[in-house]
Amino acid sequence: MDTKVQAVIDELQSRIESEQAQIDSGQGFDVNQLALAAGAETAGFLNLLIRTMGAKHIVEVGTSIGYTALWLGEAARATDGHVIGMEAIDSKYQQCVNNLTRAGLNDVVEVRFGDAKVIVRAIEGPIDLVFLDAWKDDYFDYFDILLPKLRVGGCIIADNIIYPASFQETMRRYQDYVRAHANVRSYLLSIGNGEEMSVRIK
Numbered sequence: 308m309d310t311k312v313q314a315v316i317d318e319l320q321s322r323i324e325s326e327q328a329q330i331d332s333g334q335g336f337d338v339n340q341l342a343l344a345a346g347a348e349t350a351g352f353l354n355l356l357i358r359t360m361g362a363k364h365i366v367e368v369g370t371s372i373g374y375t376a377l378w379l380g381e382a383a384r385a386t387d388g389h390v391i392g393m394e395a396i397d398s399k400y401q402q403c404v405n406n407l408t409r410a411g412l413n414d415v416v417e418v419r420f421g422d423a424k425v426i427v428r429a430i431e432g433p434i435d436l437v438f439l440d441a442w443k444d445d446y447f448d449y450f451d452i453l454l455p456k457l458r459v460g461g462c463i464i465a466d467n468i469i470y471p472a473s474f475q476e477t478m479r480r481y482q483d484y485v486r487a488h489a490n491v492r493s494y495l496l497s498i499g500n501g502e503e504m505s506v507r508i509k
């Protein structure tokens with residue numbers, strides 16, 4: 308891993324661990340201030356998947372302060388690709404831009420500020436890989452909008468299928484929804500918070 312990228316990842320990893328301790332302690336917290344990052348296992352898997360697929364056109368829905376975007380961007384640089392991320396909270400967007408700039412990845416990852424439900428409509432295909440990590444009720448809409456733009460063999464990875472438990476009912480409905488699609492084959496990966504990997508097969 309590039310040392311500049313690794314240094315920013317390490318810094319954010321410490322923040323994520325202290326945030327998780329805060330969440331686990333049951334203290335109150337403001338969800339709009341937290342990084343809410345997917346974690347190293349999922350981010351590392353996405354990094355390898357981009358390299359394995361040779362993915363060049365990568366989309367992240369829900370970018371927060373840029374933890375996973377750093378891992379996506381580091382792999383996209385190796386494939387000569389690019390990442391489009393998006394974030395609606397201004398303070399998180401600003402932190403994300405700053406983190407990507409310090410890591411030297413601002414030319415590989417473009418973060419768009421605003422509502423992802425609008426932004427995804429303007430993204431052109433063919434997309435190789437999508438990482439869904441915004442608010443969970445919206446996953447259905449993102450899937451519907453982005454699937455037609457995905458190349459055959461491309462995939463949509465959706466985070467938080469298993470954890471936290473409060474998302475499980477919505478996530479089960481999401482799994483049923485994507486698995487019923489004739490053009491998709493989809494499985495749950497027990498990685499990180501649980502990732503539903505949906506591949507466009509036709």
Ligand SMILES: C[S@@+](CC[C@H](N)C(=O)[O-])C[C@H]1O[C@@H](n2cnc3c(N)ncnc32)[C@H](O)[C@@H]1O
Pocket residue numbers: 342343344345346368369370371372373374375376393394395396399421422423424440441442
């Ligand atoms: C779970 S966090 C993303 C974490 C990030 N993927 C990571 O692992 O480092 C979800 C983020 O999506 C953002 N978000 C949710 N709905 C959104 C929307 N409609 N438009 C833009 N951002 C949105 C939230 O503000 C939040 O920062």
